[in-house]
Amino acid sequence: MKALNAALIGHGYWGKNLLRNLKESMFVDQIHVADSNPKVIAQLNATERSIHTTTSADELLRSEDIDVVFIATPGSLHFEMAQQALSSGKHVFVEKPVVTRSVEAERLLDMAKKSGLTIVVDHTFLYNEAVQKIKELISANRFGKLNYIDCTRINLGIYQQDVNVMWDLAAHDISMINYWTNELPITVRAVGKVNKRHEVLDLAYIFLTYSSGLFVQINCSWASPVKIRKTIIGGSERMIIYDDVEPTEKLKIYDYRNVENDKSNPKKLLVDYRLGDVTIPKLSLTEPLKAAVTDFFESIIEKRSPLSNIQTGIDVVKILECADLSLQENGKPIALR
Ligand SMILES: NC(=O)c1ccc[n+]([C@@H]2O[C@H](COP(=O)([O-])OP(=O)(O)OC[C@H]3O[C@@H](n4cnc5c(N)ncnc54)[C@H](O)[C@@H]3O)[C@@H](O)[C@H]2O)c1
16 A cells, blocks of 8 residues: 555644654655644744645645544544544544544544544553553453452643543543453542632542442542552452553562461461562563554554544543533432443
């Protein structure tokens, strides 16, 4: 297949990472970038001579020379742009959250099905080696029965203009949990705090319950003095700590099969820090975004569904909608439909 012409819409924080990957991709011929901020375009023009730039997203979305569109604008703009790209026959790679209302995501799914075009929703963590390793271990039943998942994703800012902290940060955890468990929650509950200065929810706790008995807690915040990215998964046979801030030892697996509870000494378990062996799997450190971009192009060529497909995006958005509703109702459990 000939290399494709790509348009990137939005050259902000994440768009810059996408552009770097597009420049390195063997699947891409010409690159076009649109950003509505003229200063962003001027800076880009000063360093990138071979890239066609414009302040008009519309111009690229309508252009017949473009085959694929990468959307890295704020979430509230994704639907219009993705819809326009699909209508003019372009494959779409759209940032998370795919859109801000599940009905819009369903509409995109419908359009992609009818046109045979590909949509990747960039839930980048699904392409992370540590996340893949956990999926492999869960699928091979290495944890036994899953009892709980506890996620912490907190840092200072960056405040998004159009979505709250759950849509920005917890979206990552929800995408991973859906992927790992292959199961959707039955109820969603959320409590949080609105920051008066920024007038946006910047701290939240989300609780998910499952028919299997699994219980999930997600803490997300833009108001933390430190950056923490930690997930603990507790199973009946093993537990795992996934620390994404760790440069190399991201996963630690704690084994407590065959550990006899010493009934003659009930205090022993309380003073033992470790119950069994701890193993640290070796992971190759490929950039997850590079893998996501490659999956997008390969899915187009092979006419197959990508790993992070539109249904993945819809499932995340539906859970976030329930979390918003629960917040408005002071933490009432909301049934996921
Ligand atoms: N996958 C990930 O891990 C990840 C990480 C960070 C951000 N994101 C997502 O990427 C998206 C962008 O986030 P960001 O942090 O880069 O935001 P940002 O504000 O840094 O960048 C957005 C850019 O879009 C441009 N823009 C706004 N409206 C536009 C329009 N109508 N036409 C053309 N350009 C327009 C802005 O000028 C800006 O340069 C969000 O959906 C966010 O959730 C994903």
